Amino acid sequence: MSPFGKxxxxxxxxxxxxxxxxxxxHAHVILDGDIEIRPGDEVTVHDAPTDIAFGERVVVRRMATVVRAGLIDRLRARLQGYLELTELYEVSFSNGRV
Structure with a gap:
């Protein structure tokens, strides 16, 4: 694999x-330490609770695996994020009459 995709x-x-x-x-994962998650990175939490009843709150300690994206994956994630964001900008100034 090239250094760009490592x-x-x-x-x-x-x-x-x-x-x-x-x-x-809500569901939040807080990584220990000062770890920055960047575009394209993946975080997998091991043995995380997946089903809690209504009215409950669960706070547990687990291990997580962080997979850092290579250069190509990081650029692809940034581009996809930008393109998906621009879909929100679609605005129409027509009065709806054809």
Missing amino acids: RSSFEVPCTVDIEQTADSF
Whole structure:
């Protein structure tokens, strides 16, 4: 594989916070340390809880694998993100009459 497509990976501990209540519906993963996740990178949390009942909040410690994107993957992710964002800019100034 060329240096432009080379991917590296490492494991890191993390905190998984999942809540499904009337006030909040979220799932957050907080990696330990000062790890920056960049476009194209992948994070896989091992043995994360996937099913909690309504009204519950679960906070657990798990391990995560971070796979760093190579140069080509990073550029592709940035381009895809830009193109998907521009879809939100579609604006019509017609009055709807044909």
